[in-house]
Amino acid sequence: MQPGIDAEIRTAAASRIRRRLVQPLLQRMELRADQQPELRVKIAIAALLGSTSIRSHGSLAGIAAASPGELPALAADIALRFLTNQDQ
Secondary structure, three states, X not given: OOOOOOHHHHHHHHHHHHHHHHHHHHHHOOOOHHHOHHHHHHHHHXXXXXXXXXXXXXXXXXXXXXXXXXXXHHHHHHHHHHHHOOOO
């Protein structure tokens, strides 16, 4: 969310993000508390939203050039590994 947004709008948006994105992902993850599941979920959401923003603005040529199916598949794979702690 951009700076300068009304506090009421910011609170409503944060609540919706939590209800629609964070909570459903937390319910599906099998992470212990010491693995910081909520932080992992929020970082994954931020990364996926960020890649979408970068793609739409053309900021990074490789992301902008990825096919419509390629980017979501790679992003989902990375997010899943991050969220399920598969690399540790």
